[in-house]
Amino acid sequence: MAVAGDAAHFQKVRIQREDTTFDAYVVGKQDAPGVVVLQEWWGVNNQVKNHATHISQIGHGYRALVPDLYRGKVALDAAEARHLMEGLDWQGAIKDIQASVKWLKENGSPKVGVTGYCMGGALAIASGVLVPEVDAVVAFYGTPSSKFVDPSRALAPIQAHFGELDTYVGFADVTAAKSLEEKLKSCGVPHEVHIYPGCSHAFMNTSPEALKNQGAIDLAWSRFATWMARFL
Template identity: 65%
Template structure:
């Protein structure tokens, strides 16, 4: 792997706490905060951060779980249930600020599953963001109302996603209505025949998705979503 795509572990300060984060990409590139799934900072979120770096960005993954990683769905659910979501938003804000203080003139946010929901929450609550791309996740109303987004949002869902109220087709359509009401640029894309976590296309990710009874062949949907992601971030971060 080229030097530009090797992770550097850093520490970021916010309020009275310090947390680890993982950085990959060129120093002077536009920044993108990459927010973990419910598993934690594991192989798959790092795979996606490297893909983002290869698109020409500096990707930063804040460790919201403070080093903990879910090894199975039960453990991941426990970790997500115990997450301080308001604190996670503060971690994301500190990550945005770190990128802007370290060579990135413009910064976007993206995330998957739990990270998708936090991406949308960040678009509402975190200053200094230029654009957001969320994958299969909508924040609870008590955290953030998508209708109040301050930045352009692109969102991606699978029409076979069965996580009711969070990333199923009904949640996707409700999000689209709220984003349109916000008056900011928005796109909500729904991919036929794929379920939750369809962006996880590594062998390990496919195996984990298969074990959960989810669709296996997500490569076409994933490639299209990456293309749309790149166009969206280029539009708002490269100008």
């Protein structure tokens, strides 16, 4: 198995949408169901590639694709990450996601899900509303602005994961999680919203804190696997 986070085992592809192209990184079996994996506000770093590698090896395997929404930029600190996220064209990012889903379907994946973390989690939920080609969504600790998208109009099944101690008010805290759940109840698509006791924001990432949250991480991955297997 390739070393997690090692770019060598990813295939770099160029994806066309409208009058622009962007890079994406693909790993996994070509004819497997696809999963578009969306970055945190940092950009396409080793953390999101580690998640994609893990996803590619779940169950019978998935073909994971990480689109570079920032066009090569990767933040080194939180201030820069916030600047990059605030500068992101979210409508354009949704078009990137749609093009990524279509690319996977045109290149051997019969069905395609979308997952994401933090900013990517919010975009994953938005894609479940705005991109009809999406077959399932799993979002981690992020919700889209109500000005951008209304989750009560979701088309795809959505599963979402949040940490009980998350302090990103209105975006990923318990209040945001429960608000999302209420909206999903009204749309009629299958949905699950899970809140993990003792966990803060970004609890799925490799960090010293992750060691004490390993049970929650394992449970979240198990739920992810079950959800994607059900719909993909």
